[in-house]
Amino acid sequence: MAATAPSHATAGVESAPAGRDHVVVFPFMAKGHMIPLLDFAAALAAHHSDICVTLLTTPGNLAFARRGLPASVRVVVIPFPAHPQLPAGVESTDALSSRAVFPVFLRATAMLQEPFAEFLASLPSPPLVLVSDFFLGFTQSVASDAGIRRLTFHGMSAFSLALCFTLATRPPAPVEDGVQFHVPGFPENVKITADEVPDAVRQAWNTDDPVIQFLEDEVRHWDYRSWGVLVNSFAALDEDYTTILESFYLPGSRAWLVGPLFLAAGESPETKQECDDPEDCLPWLDERAGRPGSVVYVSFGTEVHVPAAQLDELAHGLVESGHAFLWGVRSADWSPPVDTGADGKIVRGWVPQRRVLSHPAVGAFLSHCGWNSVLESLAARRPMLTWPVMAEQAANAKHVADIVGAGVRVGRLAKPVSSTSPAVVVGRAQVAEKVRQLMDSGEEGRSILARAEEVHHAARAAVEEGGTSRVALRQLVEELRATYVAVDGGGQTAQER
Numbered sequence: 001m002a003a004t005a006p007s008h009a010t011a012g013v014e015s016a017p018a019g020r021d022h023v024v025v026f027p028f029m030a031k032g033h034m035i036p037l038l039d040f041a042a043a044l045a046a047h048h049s050d051i052c053v054t055l056l057t058t059p060g061n062l063a064f065a066r067r068g069l070p071a072s073v074r075v076v077v078i079p080f081p082a083h084p085q086l087p088a089g090v091e092s093t094d095a096l097s098s099r100a101v102f103p104v105f106l107r108a109t110a111m112l113q114e115p116f117a118e119f120l121a122s123l124p125s126p127p128l129v130l131v132s133d134f135f136l137g138f139t140q141s142v143a144s145d146a147g148i149r150r151l152t153f154h155g156m157s158a159f160s161l162a163l164c165f166t167l168a169t170r171p172p173a174p175v176e177d178g179v180q181f182h183v184p185g186f187p188e189n190v191k192i193t194a195d196e197v198p199d200a201v202r203q204a205w206n207t208d209d210p211v212i213q214f215l216e217d218e219v220r221h222w223d224y225r226s227w228g229v230l231v232n233s234f235a236a237l238d239e240d241y242t243t244i245l246e247s248f249y250l251p252g253s254r255a256w257l258v259g260p261l262f263l264a265a266g267e268s269p270e271t272k273q274e275c276d277d278p279e280d281c282l283p284w285l286d287e288r289a290g291r292p293g294s295v296v297y298v299s300f301g302t303e304v305h306v307p308a309a310q311l312d313e314l315a316h317g318l319v320e321s322g323h324a325f326l327w328g329v330r331s332a333d334w335s336p337p338v339d340t341g342a343d344g345k346i347v348r349g350w351v352p353q354r355r356v357l358s359h360p361a362v363g364a365f366l367s368h369c370g371w372n373s374v375l376e377s378l379a380a381r382r383p384m385l386t387w388p389v390m391a392e393q394a395a396n397a398k399h400v401a402d403i404v405g406a407g408v409r410v411g412r413l414a415k416p417v418s419s420t421s422p423a424v425v426v427g428r429a430q431v432a433e434k435v436r437q438l439m440d441s442g443e444e445g446r447s448i449l450a451r452a453e454e455v456h457h458a459a460r461a462a463v464e465e466g467g468t469s470r471v472a473l474r475q476l477v478e479e480l481r482a483t484y485v486a487v488d489g490g491g492q493t494a495q496e497r
């Protein structure tokens with residue numbers, strides 16, 4: 001690799017990092033993938049101050065990245081590739097006009113290979129490790145060529161990831177809708193239905209969707225060759241699935257459960273002051289602080305597009321439930337068909353979700369079950385109303401509601417099952433009933449709350465001194481350091497597997 005005219009710029013501290021004390025983190029440009037890796041960078045900097053952490057991102061993501069990081073993490077910016085089908089300035093999936101543009105976005109991010117290679121070539125010595133998202137599969141080949149080990153990150157739980165890998169390689173015999181089946185290698189009591197199988201896996205069985213092809217190539221060719229896999233979860237929630245997960249990687253590779261990463265990161269002076277609350281959600285909740293646990297927080301994350309007909313039913317259902325709600329809606333052109341009253345707040349902009357969830361006025365989270373939302377909700381002792389839509393969210397809902405017992409199921413897919421069929425709509429009566437089931441302090445609601453409380457304590461314990469995640473982070477650094485050797489003449493590190 002030639003190190004001529006590198007096309008990257010450093011924003012932050014300028015010190016030239018030495019290999020053995022340097023970790024490079026490269027997140028995919030989607031909020032649900034970026035946030036946990038920002039937290040990983042912050043956690044590493046907080047607990048291993050002798051390591052220099054460099055976060056790699058693109059210009060359009062710089063401000064968001066910087067806001068989530070302590071000043072000690074160095075940020076390097078590489079240009080986002082121009083793609084004829086992608087409007088200039090769209091550098092994160094939450095800015096995509098629809099899910100249909102996602103394949104184009106993936107192709108654009110694959111073009112980051114060259115500036116990424118230039119960046120690595122400009123380093124004085126190979127870093128201790130590269131931590132990069134599986135969507136950036138090219139990072140494996142570039143790092144490998146440069147004699148650098150790569151730790152892959154998927155954003156998912158060990159449960160969902162192990163499920164994806166197992167079912168992708170061992171499809172079950174056809175089963176009817178709603179019939180539960182056992183997944184090879186999983187504990188006997190864990191059974192799932194066909195519609196809980198993650199989208200990418202189900203589609204891979206019978207379509208040639210371009211996104212699925214991309215993901216399959218990423219995993220088969222690159223991901224399984226990683227030195228290990230970083231998981232934003234913790235042993236009490238996910239240890240039953242780590243052995244299955246590890247079996248897909250090269251012998252000796254480990255799944256490192258070092259989360260919840262936002263708790264492991266803690267709050268630096270910079271991130272503590274930074275609270276992006278453009279819609280004044282927190283003051284609105286403060287007004288309801290006298291009624292602890294009375295508000296349902298509603299959000300479908302940063303990727304899901306919910307059809308207007310479904311949003312209408314949800315609005316009616318929330319009002320009919322009689323409970324207060326705070327709802328972050330992504331669709332700019334949708335208006336509620338019903339007067340939501342003073343106790344129903346709908347916001348369009350960014351919600352400071354973690355702070356909202358830990359606010360005393362909030363009692364539950366109606367969520368699409370993105371993995372970050374699951375962790376944030378349970379860590380804040382908030383039980384969940386699960387409403388998965390896409391990706392591995394139905395598996396996460398299974399995990400929360402049936403395996404952990406900290407949630408009530410509201411519905412499943414709000415999206416059309418095919419391009420010609422109408423969206424599946426969960427009716428208002430069902431929404432209202434499920435909200436009341438959890439919020440009306442019946443016996444079931446109390447036992448679900450108790451489970452959320454247990455997960456909250458386990459999550460905190462995991463990241464404290466001596467906790468499973470804190471120990472795993474230390475072991476990860478120790479093992480990387482113990483096996484670090486500079487590049488040999490053939491461009492391979494001795495420890496490369």
Ligand SMILES: O=c1ccn([C@@H]2O[C@H](COP(=O)(O)OP(=O)(O)O[C@H]3O[C@H](CO)[C@@H](O)[C@H](O)[C@H]3O)[C@@H](O)[C@H]2O)c(=O)[nH]1
Nearest residue numbers: 032035154155156301302303350351353370371372373391
């Ligand atoms: O207004 C908002 C919206 C989101 N968030 C944060 O954004 C993240 C959203 O992540 P997540 O809940 O995981 O949802 P998605 O953005 O939908 O996540 C994608 O990535 C996840 C991790 O791989 C997957 O589990 C999901 O299925 C996939 O849709 C969380 O940290 C939220 O706290 C906010 O703080 N404010």
